[in-house]
Amino acid sequence: MTTPFPFTAVVGQDDLRLALLLNAVSPQVGGVLVRGEKGTAKSTAVRALSALLPELDVVSGCRFSCTPGSPDPACPDGPHEPGAFESRSARMVELPVGASEDRLVGALDIERALAEGVKAFEPGLLADAHRGILYVDEVNLLHDHLVDLLLDAAAMGASYVEREGVSVRHAARFLLVGTMNPEEGELRPQLLDRFGLTVEVSASREPDQRVEVVRRRLAYDDDPAGFAARWADEEAAVRARIAAARKLLPSVHLGDGALRQIAATCAAFEVDGMRADIVMARTATALAAWAGRTDVLAEDVRQAALLALPHRRRRSPFDAPGLDEDKLDETLEEFGGPGEDGGDDDPDPGPDGGPGGQPAPDEGPQGDGDTAARPETGESGEPQAGPGAGEQSAVRAAEPFRTKVLNVPGIGQGAAGRRSRARTEQGRTTGARRPQGTLTKLHLSATVQAAAPHQRARGRSGPGLVVRRDDLRQATREGRESNLVLFVVDASGSMAARQRMSAVKGAVLSLLLDAYQRRDKVGLVTFRGSAAEVALPPTSSVDAAAARLESLPTGGRTPLAAGLLKAHDVLRVERLRDPARRPLVVVVTDGRATGGPEPVALAGRAARLFAADGTASVVVDCESGPVRLGLAGQLAGELGGTAVTLDELRADSIAGLVRDVQQGTSRRAA
Template identity: 65%
Template sequence: MKPYPFTAVVGMPDLRLALVLSSISPAVGGVLVRGEKGTAKSTMVRALAGLLPGVDVVDSCRFSCDPVSPDPVCPDGPHEAGVPAHRRPARLVELPVGAAEDRVVGSLNLEKALSEGVTDYQPGLLAAAHRGLLYVDEVNLLHDHLVDTLLDAAAMGRATVEREGVSVSHAARFVLIGTMNPEEGELRPQLLDRFGLTVEVASSRDPEQRVEVVRRRLAYEADPDGFADGYAEADAALAAEIEAAQRLLPSVKLPDEALRQIAEVCASFEVDGMRADIVTARTAVAHAAWAGRAEVTTEDIRVAARLALPHRRRRNPFDAPGISEEQLEQALEDSQPPPEGPDDDGPSGGGPGPDDSGPVPDGGPAEGTPSSGPSEPTGNGSSPQKTVGAGDTFRARVFRVKGTGEGERGRRSRAITDTGRTIGVQPPSVRDGRPHLVATIRAAAPHQQARGRSGAGLEVRSADLRFALREGREGNLVLFCVDASGSMGARARMREVKTAVLSLLLDAYQRRDKVGLVTFRGTDAELALPPTISVEAAAARLEGLPTGGRTPLAEGLLEAARVLRVEAIRDPRRRPLLVLVTDGRATSGSDAVARAKAAAGLLTDVTTIVMDCETGRMRLGLAAELAGHLGAEHVPLSDVAAESLASAVRERTGRAA
């Protein structure tokens, strides 16, 4: 069955252009495609491979060496001049989200290295993608260390495997394309910056275009080959244009005036580092070649900036990527050289004067900004609903789950992982992780005489292999259970509460945790955000969280227990950390206190932090009492900041001295 044709995809011109430019110049650094599900992201990427020119490769070389300029250190080499070669289509290699590191970068056969003294390297997906496309669907769900490996290989053009003192390196030049749904979590800004271009895609709201999408998809499913044949001519024409642009690319000139424009545009958007300038320049050159021009123009820079800068403007992990078209146009205009001539002593006329009409910045609150005043009643209790925004975040204390887990790699709690420091050797029955060289030698050495080994080296058998036991950090499920009752809003504490929780969310983002949000007020509790890796979604829900009504503490604890019970079935390896944000009051129902104590009994096995929101001179101490029932750590709201803890330690240390 033939794949869906590239030219048959309806709409999405930015994505189409970004993919074409990355194909023309792989040095651009690949494309990150962000968009909601069902927007044909994967369809376009898979169809792109059919447009790329074929590649000449050395016969029997597993690393796709170019016969004209083979890799001098190719593990299958060295390849002599005139070596037999053949032509094959460009490859599209897909990397599964759950792929192991050995599958991605390749693996070394330690048994052969010890017994025969040879390096037996098994190529991974990076080798298979050399001189082609490497596609990662849901790249935001990929482990950080694998994303780092991919991006490093894409930037350096080489992949290196180093293990137990043995090192193998091979060429790995490919176009890296990642797709992601932002609802499922963002990439860290450092990783976002490593992608050359980014494109936001969304489904069309035009009924006619949506009808055409459905019509073409149904036609393809009814007769895939016949449908593809109908677009074969258009695909072939586009492939020819890409190949022509690749030939023109080396001769495209990037004059100093264009470089200055690029520098001024990047500076105007206050992007960090110099990668934005370099990627924008490469993209502008590729676009000029695509347009058939021999020199970069302002239009090429405009297009390049729209694709290369949006994801590099983030100042905060919760900031949405994007650039202002008006600011881009103003930056391009300001970067133009001044006009020459006898009439250039007055205003240039490039921008609006004081009497010109034009867009005026809105001095009111931004759209979507929560109001600090009361709004309409919600029906969840008799008190009016209030919404209060959060203040500036701070560096929060690090709270960890007790004990040692075996969950997904992250940066919070202790866990047995396949990376990290070696703390021992796994039992011989456990054959998982990386081999432990010293332990393997010790296991094999006593048997050498019985095995008839008399010369140098060791005869290592499968039973001799020992594997390292490593301790690292895992990511956890951080479930926030937040009291949103009237007492929180009435005493103007919600702003401090939201600031503290938002700071903890930022910490969870940095430590690669999964997060969820339960709120309780009035007479009931609700799961405001099911557990997800998208801390951005949690921050948005928290920012708009209203307050009002009584305090159904028991219902909040019961809902938290239910969520954790369900998640233990869905994701049993991920250990939970419950952050209960409350002043400890229970005022909903006649037996509210007794029910709250009973509900707390369901959570005694969960590592819990009780964030005490009670303030003022007269305190009831209910949150501390609740922490005792839960076996939890009691943390006053003022002590959530890391600096507060450090100050307390310094104060106590000074007293002791």
């Protein structure tokens, strides 16, 4: 087994190390979510933590890590012999993003259960992680059905496995640690709230610190065991400090003053529910124990807020993470509390500012007023102005709204999500088939029907059913999949009226929010002037798409054909990368085409490429005014898709409601 990188050898990342150590002191804090760019020691620090955790006493031979003094009465390996126990290190179990449901919760041997009538249960990762660490790298990419199981286990402290009337339950209490790169998409709010603490990590910009990172990493790669031996004393010191803090934790006093500060802070930042208050209280108590104190000070409450609240105050994926530290300090000062006379006896409070408060240098535009996008210049070097003649600075998007659901027709087999119909492991049962490989979802009635005609030939003499492998039937289920939603946005001069472009951006932003909620990948192609460009390659990060949209300038001619051809090329590449993910093309335009020879005819030929491929498409008609040419509707016909106006795009629009009723009536008549 490879020697892990020592925890104490990690350079910098003070907030990350402190959050992990606080969970080691008090597992009830609820785990850590680590957000940050790739290559910032997220996984290294998490994997190194398990070596610092105290050893566990477990019942000998128990696959579910029962505590010797109080074993789980429902443990599948029970009842246990009293007094038989052994000591071992706490486990760190990794949950792969692509794991199956049975790998996570465990699996029953269906064949033995039917043929022999016995409960043959193979524990999953939740059983392995009990009383240890469950680590999920790229947790934001975890499939929804696994997220649901994690939420259930985290809420109840137990895992339930149900298979056609056979039920198994076992304890599953673990420290949940997840790492993620925000550029690849956000977490579901329910799972996000289950993480007690969150930290934002980034690579240091200090040359000396970066040199030290490289030096230590090279030394570790050359001789892992020797490098770990050089840090053994530091590791032992931290391990001893964790043990001492755990012993001191029950004696820490959380006074009414600190509780008032905690409640006032959560109320001031308008976090949902009461979990934030509880997590802050536990974190502040763990901070005091880590510092060797028995009283919670104001500085503990402040640091707890910086770790526990940033991910709970976000209302949408486009909100910047972090806290307003001035507002935090004002709230703590207003409601008083302990430790106002200094509180600098905490030897390890963590760096000032914690994980929140400061936006990243490359973050999207913030603050009031219009986004300041620099106008582009013409060939003469002078700024171009005027709608349809040159470039205009970007305008802010209108307020987003709830959109109608846009689906891809047919039934797919892509990644689990919430948009289009698909054959999935989760969902309603629609039929049965012979299993291909391991049986995972038994269709009981179909299995019985397959076995029933052969009972006399198999010599059945009792009430039991004689079942053989060939009789087993796998349930086929229908659920929802995620799609690739590719936005093709007209940014030409015909769209450049300020109020109109604001409405268009608001509509696209609304569709991006919908894509976020439905777990889609998104991409953005824009066209204006004389060419089209891929403003954002397909990604799971809808906030990156929103940032590109916000800074999008407008002006120039309308190269519609170039935009469609660029989008077609993007889809061609994505089909090679992910052939199971079906695309949905959303063209946002008024339908005009100018620039180049025969622009309208060329746009029509480009549109028919999508129809030939069977690509689902929707044209959002942005034409306004009393006189309408209907060009967007003609484009939708060439694409083989449908057209909706900006008003019809709203889920609560009267026009959309009337259209739904009319479509439903026509279908019933047919």
